[in-house]
Every structure is written in structure tokens, then in C-alpha cells.
Amino acid sequence: MDKGLLIVLSGPSGVGKGTVCSVLRKRLPELVYSVSATTRAARQGEVDGVNYFFKSKEQFQDMIARDALLEYAEYVDNCYGTPRDFVERTIASGRDIILEIEVQGALKVKEKFPEGVFIFLMPPSLDELKQRITGRGTESQDTINHRMSVAVEEINLLEHYDYAVINDQIDAACHRIESIIVAEHCRRDRFVKNLTELQAATTEKA
Amino acid sequence: MDKGLLIVLSGPSGVGKGTVCSVLRKRLPELVYSVSATTRAARQGEVDGVNYFFKSKEQFQDMIARDALLEYAEYVDNCYGTPRDFVERTIASGRDIILEIEVQGALKVKEKFPEGVFIFLMPPSLDELKQRITGRGTESQDTINHRMSVAVEEINLLEHYDYAVINDQIDAACHRIESIIVAEHCRRDRFVKNLTELQAATTEKA
Numbered sequence: 283m284d285k286g287l288l289i290v291l292s293g294p295s296g297v298g299k300g301t302v303c304s305v306l307r308k309r310l311p312e313l314v315y316s317v318s319a320t321t322r323a324a325r326q327g328e329v330d331g332v333n334y335f336f337k338s339k340e341q342f343q344d345m346i347a348r349d350a351l352l353e354y355a356e357y358v359d360n361c362y363g364t365p366r367d368f369v370e371r372t373i374a375s376g377r378d379i380i381l382e383i384e385v386q387g388a389l390k391v392k393e394k395f396p397e398g399v400f401i402f403l404m405p406p407s408l409d410e411l412k413q414r415i416t417g418r419g420t421e422s423q424d425t426i427n428h429r430m431s432v433a434v435e436e437i438n439l440l441e442h443y444d445y446a447v448i449n450d451q452i453d454a455a456c457h458r459i460e461s462i463i464v465a466e467h468c469r470r471d472r473f474v475k476n477l478t479e480l481q482a483a484t485t486e487k488a
Numbered sequence: 489m490d491k492g493l494l495i496v497l498s499g500p501s502g503v504g505k506g507t508v509c510s511v512l513r514k515r516l517p518e519l520v521y522s523v524s525a526t527t528r529a530a531r532q533g534e535v536d537g538v539n540y541f542f543k544s545k546e547q548f549q550d551m552i553a554r555d556a557l558l559e560y561a562e563y564v565d566n567c568y569g570t571p572r573d574f575v576e577r578t579i580a581s582g583r584d585i586i587l588e589i590e591v592q593g594a595l596k597v598k599e600k601f602p603e604g605v606f607i608f609l610m611p612p613s614l615d616e617l618k619q620r621i622t623g624r625g626t627e628s629q630d631t632i633n634h635r636m637s638v639a640v641e642e643i644n645l646l647e648h649y650d651y652a653v654i655n656d657q658i659d660a661a662c663h664r665i666e667s668i669i670v671a672e673h674c675r676r677d678r679f680v681k682n683l684t685e686l687q688a689a690t691t692e693k694a
Contacts, residue, residue, distance in 0.1 A: 402676065445671070446679040458674050465651070465671035468664050470608065473652040 286373035287466055288395055289313075289380040291459070292388035293403030294436045298449045302403060303382045305456050310463075314372045316381040319345065322360035335365060353383070353390035364391065378463060385439050392442060399466050401459060402443040406450040492579035493672055494601055495519075495586040497665070498594035499609030500642045504655045508609060509588045511662050516669075520578045522587040525551065528566035541571060559589070559596035570597065584669060591645050598648060605672050607665060608649040612656040 293299055306313065319335040321342050330336050337345070342361050345351050354363030364381060372379040381391065381398075392400060416426060440446060445462050449455045466472065499505055512519065525541040527548050536542050543551065548567050551557050560569030570587060578585040587597065587604075598606060622632060646652060651668050655661045672678065 401674075440676060440679075443676050445674045446676050447674050458670055461667035461670035462674060464664055464667035468607075468651040468653050468668060470646060470649050470652050473646075 284376055284467065285472075286314075286375065286377045286379060287463065288369055288373060288391075288398035289378060289459075289463060290388050290391055290398050290400045291380060291382045291403060292385050292401070292443070293449075294385065294405070297403045297405055298452070298455075299382050299403055302449060302452060302455050302459070303380065305452050306380065306459060309456055310460065312377065313463075314377050314379040316364055316379055317368055319351065319354075319363045319365050320360060335368075349394075352394045353387045355387060366394070369395070385436060389439065389442055399445070399462065400443040401445045401447055401462060402440050403455065404440075404446050404448045406448055490582055490673065491678075492520075492581065492583045492585060493669065494575055494579060494597075494604035495584060495665075495669060496594050496597055496604050496606045497586060497588045497609060498591050498607070498649070499655075500591065500611070503609045503611055504658070504661075505588050505609055508655060508658055508661050508665070509586065511658050512586065512665060515662055516666065518583065519669075520583050520585040522570055522585055523574055525557065525560075525569045525571050526566060528568075541574075555600075558600050559593045561593060572600070575601070591642060595645065595648055605651070605668065606649040607651045607653055607668060608646050609661065610646075610652050610654045612654055 291299055291303060303315075307315065317331065317333070317335060319337050319342065321337055321339050322334075324330065324334070324336050328334065328336075339361070342354075342363070345363065345365070346354060350366055351363035352366050352369065354361055356362075364383070364387075369379055369381070381388075383391065388400060391398060421429075447455055447458045447462070497505055497509060509521070513521065523537065523539070523541055525543050525548065527543055527545050528540075530536065530540070530542050534540065534542075545567070548560075548569070551569065551571070552560060556572055557569035558572050558575065560567060562568075570589070570593075575585055575587070587594075589597065594606060597604060627635075653661055653664045653668070
């Protein structure tokens with residue numbers, strides 16, 4: 283059987299990752315969304331295993347120790363991470379899974395899961411990026427310089443990704459991501475791997 | 489400007505390359521089809537530069553000598569080849585061009601144009617391949633053995649291709665090829681090259 287893919291969708295803050303993901307969710311109902319583990323308490327209506335995997339601090343530390351997280355980070359005293367097991371079970375079942383994550387987290391995932399498909403969502407144009415950096419003209423030169431250096435760092439991180447998708451229009455960006463998923467399933471190296479496994483299985487049967 | 493892509497569509501004889509190409513032509517009217525050079529005489533209604541580039545034997549030999557053909561071959565006393573110039577002018581203008589060609593020709597193109605996107609059209613299943621090889625049971629064991637060894641050679645050549653597209657249904661195969669074209673335009677290495685050129689152009693302007 284054809285294995286599923288881990289699709290990692292990342293990009294600079296404010297580029298629209300969340301919006302693109304929610305539209306993709308409607309367009310590709312068969313795509314699985316990665317569920318994070320967290321130490322924060324469940325809010326009303328949140329379901330364990332659907333919204334998050336809710337863990338105690340001890341359980342979370344244990345997951346780190348067992349290398350059971352593809353990446354993790356701490357925000358406002360709570361820990362969040364991507365359970366490796368959920369990703370691996372999903373792709374073993376032949377389904378694709380998407381993980382929406384900020385740039386640094388995506389790079390940590392790549393270290394542990396290099397066979398993932400890493401997509402960098404880009405702002406529509408360099409001009410727009412420049413305008414965003416310059417802002418409304420109310421920022422100090424220091425602030426502008428800092429934002430510019432962050433933008434340069436972000437573009438440099440693009441080199442660790444497989445694809446750059448421009449988020450000019452949400453539907454166009456989603457169409458590109460869908461195309462990338464279809465194309466990756468056709469990639470000869472993935473195909474040959476599956477073919478070799480299939481041939482081996484066929485030989486065993488014969 | 490974003491450069492176009494050379495898409496090379498190949499695969500074993502009888503897999504349906506021509507049919508897939510003619511359907512793609514309707515689905516993607518903006519895609520340019522590579523026009524071959526030939527030494528054979530034009531038939532009634534054929535237009536130079538549209539159906540073929542009609543060349544004398546001397547002109548064709550001169551193109552070979554100038555390395556002006558990405559590949560060439562001789563069939564029934566006539567020469568056929570793929571003019572490099574037509575491909576390069578098309579992609580420089582930002583348009584994608586597709587070349588439908590048999591397996592050996594595609595590998596020659598790859599030597600001269602490794603940045604092309606090489607797609608191998610596959611029969612629907614290994615079982616079907618086996619059935620086709622075994623035929624209707626009227627072939628001699630020698631013929632079956634010969635066909636099987638050809639099939640093995642073909643699968644071995646798959647390793648030189650970027651993608652394997654299964655031709656189970658023509659529309660499904662066309663959709664996969666269209667997805668590959670969109671995805672290849674998003675590939676980070678192509679994107680960064682264009683981005684670097686864009687940045688250089690912007691800097692020159694400033």
C-alpha cells in the first residue's frame with residue numbers, strides 16, 4: 283500500500299498559515315490534521331485526542347525523554363509538542379497528515395522526519411514584504427531594521443524547505459498545496475520504494 | 489519573471505503517451521508542445537513550424553554538428569529530432585513546454601537538459617503488466633521471456649525519471665501531470681533562483 287505523507291506547512295508569522303489550513307480542511311476532508319500534545323488544561327468542549335492530547339507535566343517530560351515528540355516548545359508556562367506516534371500511525375495507514383507550525387518548529391521536525399514534505403508559505407511579493415516591514419511610517423528606524431533582519435532570516439530559512447507557496451489568494455495557495463501533495467505521491471523515489479515493497483510482497487506470496 | 493519548464497513525458501510503448509498528451513492539450517491550452525525537426529517531406533496540410541520543422545538532410549546534419557538537437561533518431565530512412573532552440577526560447581518566455589518521447593530519447597534529453605521534469609507513464613498495475621507480457625497464451629516461451637526482460641529494463645530506466653504517473657484513467661493521469669507542473673513551479677530551488685534573479689533586478693533598478 284502507498285504510504286501517506288507528512289506535509290509540514292510553515293512560514294513567517296502573519297502569512298496566513300491558519301487560514302490556509304482551515305480552507306484546506308474543507309477542500310481535502312480526507313487529509314488528517316496533526317494533533318498536538320499539551321500540558322495546559324482542557325477548556326470546555328475540548329476533546330482529548332481531537333483538539334489536543336492532554337498530558338500532565340510528568341507525562342510530557344516522559345515523552346521528551348522517550349523521543350516521542352517530533353518537536354516541542356514552551357509558551358506561557360505550558361508545553362506544546364507534536365507526537366511522533368500519531369504522525370507515524372497515520373502515514374502507515376496510507377493517509378496524509380498535515381502539520382501547521384512556525385518556522386523554527388518546522389526545522390526541528392525536519393531533523394527527526396526528513397522524509398516529510400516541507401512547504402514554506404510566502405507573502406505575495408517582495409514589495410508587500412517591504413511595505414509590511416516599513417509599516418505605516420510610525421516605527422523607529424531601529425524597529426524597521428530589526429524587522430528587516432527577521433525577514434532576511436526567514437528568507438534564509440526557506441532554503442531548508444522543499445517548496446515555496448505564495449499566499450496571494452487563499453484558493454490559489456490551497457490549489458498549489460494540493461498539487462504538491464498529488465505530485466509528491468508520484469515522485470519516483472517514493473514510488474519505487476512502494477513498488478519494491480510490492481514486488482517483495484508479491485514474491486513472498488508466490 | 490518565472491521561467492517555464494520542460495516537461496518530458498515518456499514511458500513504455502503502448503502505455504498511452506499520445507492519448508494522455510492529446511487530452512492534456514485540451515485541458516491545458518497554454519502548454520506549448522515541442523515541435524520536432526524531420527527530414528521527411530511535408531504531407532499535404534502540414535505546416536512548417538507547426539507540425540514539424542522540415543529540414544533537408546544537410547540542414548539536419550548541420551543541426552547535429554552544432555549540438556542544436558536535444559536528441560535525434562532515425563526511423564525508416566528519415567531523421568527526427570528535438571530542436572534545443574525551440575525549447576529554450578519557450579521556457580525563456582515563461583511558458584511551459586511538453587515533449588512526448590520514447591524512453592531512450594528521453595534519457596538523451598536528460599543528458600543535455602537535466603533541469604527538465606521527467607515523467608514516466610506507467611501501466612496501471614504490475615498484474616496488468618504481467619498479463620500484457622504473457623499475452624493471450626499464444627506466444628512462445630522465448631517471446632514471453634524477451635518481453636519480460638524488456639519490461640524489467642523499462643522499470644530499471646524508471647530510476648532516471650523524477651516522477652512515475654500511473655495511467656489507470658486518462659483524466660486521473662492528466663490531473664497528476666497537471667499537479668506535477670504546478671508543484672514543480674513551487675519547488676524551492678526553482679523559486680529561490682527566480683527570487684535571487686528578481687532581487688538582483690530590483691537592486692539594479694534601485
